[in-house]
Amino acid sequence: MGQTFNTLLKKVKSEIQELTPAEADKFLGENRPARLLDVREKIEFDEGYIPGATHVPRGHLEARIEETVPDKSTPIVLYCAGGVRSAFAAQTLELMGYTSVFSMSGGYGGWKSYGGAVVKPRTLTAAQQARYSRHLLVPEVGEQGQLKLLDTKILLIGAGGLGAPNAYYLAAAGVGTLGIIDNDVVEESNLQRQIIHTVERVGQYKADSAAKAIQALNPDVTVVVYKERLTASNIERILPQYDLVVDGTDNFETRYLVNDFAVKYRKPVIHASILSFNGQLTTLIPYEGPCYRCIYPDPPPAALAPNCSEAGVLGVLPGVIGLLQSNEALKLALGIGTSLAGRFLLFDALEAEFTELKLRRDPHCVACGEHADLDDLLEQHRRGDVLIPACQIAYTQH
Amino acid sequence: MAKVKIPPILRKLSGGVKESEVEGATIGEVLDSLDRKYPTIKNQLLTQDGEIARFVNLYLNDEDVRFLQGLTTPVSATDTVVILPAMSGGAL
Numbered sequence: 001m002g003q004t005f006n007t008l009l010k011k012v013k014s015e016i017q018e019l020t021p022a023e024a025d026k027f028l029g030e031n032r033p034a035r036l037l038d039v040r041e042k043i044e045f046d047e048g049y050i051p052g053a054t055h056v057p058r059g060h061l062e063a064r065i066e067e068t069v070p071d072k073s074t075p076i077v078l079y080c081a082g083g084v085r086s087a088f089a090a091q092t093l094e095l096m097g098y099t100s101v102f103s104m105s106g107g108y109g110g111w112k113s114y115g116g117a118v119v120k121p122r123t124l125t126a127a128q129q130a131r132y133s134r135h136l137l138v139p140e141v142g143e144q145g146q147l148k149l150l151d152t153k154i155l156l157i158g159a160g161g162l163g164a165p166n167a168y169y170l171a172a173a174g175v176g177t178l179g180i181i182d183n184d185v186v187e188e189s190n191l192q193r194q195i196i197h198t199v200e201r202v203g204q205y206k207a208d209s210a211a212k213a214i215q216a217l218n219p220d221v222t223v224v225v226y227k228e229r230l231t232a233s234n235i236e237r238i239l240p241q242y243d244l245v246v247d248g249t250d251n252f253e254t255r256y257l258v259n260d261f262a263v264k265y266r267k268p269v270i271h272a273s274i275l276s277f278n279g280q281l282t283t284l285i286p287y288e289g290p291c292y293r294c295i296y297p298d299p300p301p302a303a304l305a306p307n308c309s310e311a312g313v314l315g316v317l318p319g320v321i322g323l324l325q326s327n328e329a330l331k332l333a334l335g336i337g338t339s340l341a342g343r344f345l346l347f348d349a350l351e352a353e354f355t356e357l358k359l360r361r362d363p364h365c366v367a368c369g370e371h372a373d374l375d376d377l378l379e380q381h382r383r384g385d386v387l388i389p390a391c392q393i394a395y396t397q398h
Numbered sequence: 399m400a401k402v403k404i405p406p407i408l409r410k411l412s413g414g415v416k417e418s419e420v421e422g423a424t425i426g427e428v429l430d431s432l433d434r435k436y437p438t439i440k441n442q443l444l445t446q447d448g449e450i451a452r453f454v455n456l457y458l459n460d461e462d463v464r465f466l467q468g469l470t471t472p473v474s475a476t477d478t479v480v481i482l483p484a485m486s487g488g489a490l
Contacts (some may be wrong), residue, residue: 177460249484250485250486252486255486272434273485273486274485275406275407275485277406278405278406278485280485295455296453296455296484297453298452298453298454299484300454302454315463346480346482355480356460357457357480357482358461358462360465364451394439
C-alpha cells in the first residue's frame with residue numbers, strides 16, 4: 001500500500017540534509033563553489049528570488065540538473081516556497097549521485113522572515129514572451145539574454161547596403177535601441193539590395209525610411225534617427241550613447257573617424273566592406289584586438305579606393321555580409337560565442353568561398369599602440385587634418 | 399609555384415584574373431614575378447621606397463607578412479599569397 005503525503009514527506013525529510021535559512025546563508029557565504037537552486041515555478045520566481053539563485057523548476061530538475069551543475073560533488077542548496085518541494089528535489093539529486101545536497105527549510109518564505117536579501121527579476125511581458133519565444137528556447141539567449149538585448153544600444157552607421165539587413169534583423173531580434181545615421185535619401189537604384197526601403201519611400205531620408213520599417217516590424221525598438229553625416233563635430237555627441245557600432249559606411253574618411261573615436265570611447269566596431277562579389281568583415285574591440293588602423297594604418301590613394309555608385313555590387317552580397325555583422329553584434333551584446341576579433345573573414349560570392357586571415361594588434365598603431373597619442377589624432381580629426389582622398393573612380397596606371 | 403590571390407580592385411591589371419601561379423622564394427620575388435606577368439601591379443602595392451604600402455596587406459596563407467619577415471618572408475610552392483588592399487564600400 002502507498003504512503004500518504006505526510007508519511008512520505010516525513011520519511012524524505014529524515015533522509016535528506018536540511019539547513020535553516022540562517023544556516024543556508026552562512027553555508028553559501030563560506031562555500032564559494034556552492035550553488036543555490038530555486039526549484040519553484042516560473043511565476044513564483046518572477047515575483048522575487050534569492051540573489052545568486054539559478055532557477056530550475058522542480059518539474060525540469062532531473063532533465064536540467066546535469067547541464068546546470070555538471071560536477072556532482074558541488075554543494076547544492078535547494079529552496080522552494082516552503083521547504084516541501086525542495087526536500088523531494090534534494091532526495092532526487094541524491095539519487096542522481098549528487099553528494100552534497102541541502103534543502104532549505106521554510107523555503108523562500110522562511111528566508112524572507114529571516115531577513116535574507118531578495119531580488120525581483122525583470123521579466124518580459126506576455127507579448128514579448130510570444131514574440132521572442134524562439135530566442136527564449138535557446139539556452140544561450142533565454143529570458144535574461146533577451147532582456148540584455150532589449151537594453152542594448154547599437155549605432156548603425158549607414159542605412160544602405162550593409163545597414164539595411166543589420167537594421168532589419170537587429171530590430172527583429174529585439175535590440176532595444178538602434179541609432180541610424182545617414183544623410184542620404186532613398187533612390188530607386190538602392191532597392192536592388194537595400195531591402196529596408198520601399199518604392200513608396202523613394203526620395204525620403206534613408207534613416208527615416210529605415211525607422212518606419214523597424215517600427216512596423218517591432219515596436220519594442222526605439223529608433224534614433226540622425227539625418228546627418230557623421231563628422232568629428234558630431235561623433236562625440238552620438239557615439240558615447242551606444243554600446244557598439246555596426247560600420248556600414250561607404251568611405252574611408254568615416255571609417256577612420258569611427259575607428260579613432262571608438263578606440264577613445266572603447267566601443268566595439270563591427271567592421272565590414274563590400275565590393276562587387278567580395279566582402280570582408282571583422283570585429284574591432286579596442287585594446288583587446290586590433291583596431292582598423294592596426295590592419296590598415298593609412299587609407300589608400302583615391303585610385304585604389306573605388307567606393308561610390310560606379311563600383312557595383314551583387315544584390316545579395318550586402319545581405320550576406322550584413323547579417324554576419326548582425327551575428328557578431330548579437331553575440332557581443334549577449335556575451336556569448338567567439339567574436340571575429342583578430343580574424344578577417346573574407347567572402348567570395350562567385351566561388352561561394354570563405355577565407356579567414358589572422359589579424360594582430362600593431363604595437364606601433366597610431367590609435368591604440370603603445371606610444372599612440374590618441375588625443376592628438378582626434379584633434380587632427382577635429383581640425384580636418386586627417387586627409388583622406390575623396391571618392392574617385394578614375395583608375396590610373398602608373 | 400605559389401598561388402597569388404588578386405583582389406577585385408587590381409583585376410583590371412591582371413585582365414580579370416583572380417588567381418595566378420608565380421615563381422618566387424620570397425614575398426618580394428613573388429611580387430616581382432607577378433609584376434612581370436601583369437606589369438605595374440607592384441606599383442600599387444609598394445611605396446616608392448619599395449616598402450609594402452600601408453593600405454595594403456599581404457598574407458602568406460593566413461598570416462600578415464608584416465608580422466613575419468615582410469618582403470623577405472620565405473614562400474614555398476604550396477603557399478598562397480593573399481593581396482588585400484583596404485576596402486571601403488558598405489553603404490553601396
